[in-house]
Amino acid sequence: MTILSDNLPGDKLQSEHGFAVHVQTSSTSVLFDTGQGAVFSANARSLGIDLESLDLLVLSHGHYDHTGNVAQVLAYNPGIHVHCHPAVLLSRYGVRHGKAFPIGIPDASRAALLSLPADQLHRSAQFHRLTEGVYFSGTIPRVTSFEDTGGNFFLDSTLFHQDTLHDDMALYIVHGDALTVVTGCCHSGIVNTVTHAMSCFPNVRLHTVLGGLHLLNASQERLERTIHALAQLNLTALVLCHCTGSAQGNAVKRALGDIVSLGHTGLQLDFTA
Numbered sequence: 635m636t637i638l639s640d641n642l643p644g645d646k647l648q649s650e651h652g653f654a655v656h657v658q659t660s661s662t663s664v665l666f667d668t669g670q671g672a673v674f675s676a677n678a679r680s681l682g683i684d685l686e687s688l689d690l691l692v693l694s695h696g697h698y699d700h701t702g703n704v705a706q707v708l709a710y711n712p713g714i715h716v717h718c719h720p721a722v723l724l725s726r727y728g729v730r731h732g733k734a735f736p737i738g739i740p741d742a743s744r745a746a747l748l749s750l751p752a753d754q755l756h757r758s759a760q761f762h763r764l765t766e767g768v769y770f771s772g773t774i775p776r777v778t779s780f781e782d783t784g785g786n787f788f789l790d791s792t793l794f795h796q797d798t799l800h801d802d803m804a805l806y807i808v809h810g811d812a813l814t815v816v817t818g819c820c821h822s823g824i825v826n827t828v829t830h831a832m833s834c835f836p837n838v839r840l841h842t843v844l845g846g847l848h849l850l851n852a853s854q855e856r857l858e859r860t861i862h863a864l865a866q867l868n869l870t871a872l873v874l875c876h877c878t879g880s881a882q883g884n885a886v887k888r889a890l891g892d893i894v895s896l897g898h899t900g901l902q903l904d905f906t907a
């Protein structure tokens with residue numbers, strides 16, 4: 635697993651506000667998200683990741699910082715299969731200085747997805763297997779009382795219809811008897827996400843969580859209850875990426891210790907051993 639786009643730079647690699655992870659299994663080249671801008675492909679080149687032989691593209695949700703290079707990826711890989719929630723295609727807005735600004739999937743990315751042959755675009759809200767050992771979470775039930783989407787998100791520029799980000803998906807990877815969860819922004823909440831992952835694989839132990847946890851706007855109560863829940867999981871590794879928030883990430887690290895590290899572009903994890 636290799637991080638191609640993240641907010642923190644790796645050695646001789648670039649960073650951006652975005653997220654993309656490449657997962658190579660024994661048979662399949664999978665891309666989870668595409669980052670925001672040019673950093674994604676520049677880093678892939680530097681790291682020797684071949685963006686022209688991808689088999690699957692999975693989109694975590696329809697925000698611009700995860701879907702910025704969809705058109706490029708599809709152009710490189712005309713036969714690629716894309717898995718995403720149907721709501722990835724919606725227009726979406728955030729609020730800056732009291733005004734709406736677009737934060738949804740870029741027009742070029744939406745057009746590229748819609749131009750795919752129908753049998754290559756898998757729009758689904760259901761948990762399903764992608765390839766050997768790799769699974770699409772489907773809709774993540776929101777069961778905790780203390781987690782929310784992590785921001786002021788809307789579906790219209792009049793800021794009337796709240797965006798629940800119900801397209802927020804994660805990638806579940808089973809390696810041996812262990813489970814790794816990869817999140818994009820984790821707008822469903824990390825406790826909801828790991829709870830769902832463990833319910834999908836009741837006989838497999840949770841090993842690693844990697845991705846953005848979107849705790850940067852979290853209340854003190856949410857942060858404390860999240861830390862408490864994560865501490866119960868007996869994780870081997872927790873890799874904080876993208877939109878986790880630096881103060882919040884530090885609080886998680888103080889509480890959970892050495893299992894916690896900061897993700898960055900170029901970080902590679904090998905689960906074959």
Ligand SMILES: [Fe+2]
Nearest residue numbers: 697699819877
């Ligand atoms: Fe994000």
Ligand SMILES: [Fe+2]
Nearest residue numbers: 695697819821
């Ligand atoms: Fe997001």
